[in-house]
Amino acid sequence: MKWTDSLLIAEALYDKFPDIDPTKxxxxxxxxxxxxxxxxxxxxxxxxxxxxxxxxxAWIEEAK
Structure with a gap:
């Protein structure tokens, strides 16, 4: 992944940190x-x- 892969990064973050509120x-x-x-x-x-x-x-959208 590169910095420009925002959707892939967001999905990975959502999977790794499911209890984190990305708005905060x-x-x-x-x-x-x-x-x-x-x-x-x-x-x-x-x-x-x-x-x-x-x-x-992207992470906020993934967490919806």
Whole structure:
């Protein structure tokens, strides 16, 4: 997975953290959690606020 794979990342986060409310997460936590996902293979410094927002939005949709 790369930072641009927001839907795949959101699905993986939903599976790994089923009890987390994605509307209440901090971007610093989200950034760390993405970097720790199995299958994540991208430069940890390539993310930004827009990417994290897209991942969070996809995770919110996944959690509905």
């Amino acid at each position: 997460i901090r971007f610093t936590d989200l950034h760390n959690w993405v970097g720790e996902l199995d299958g994540f293979d991208d430069d940890r410094h390539r993310s930004g606020e827009k990417i994290l927002e897209a991942i969070q939005a």
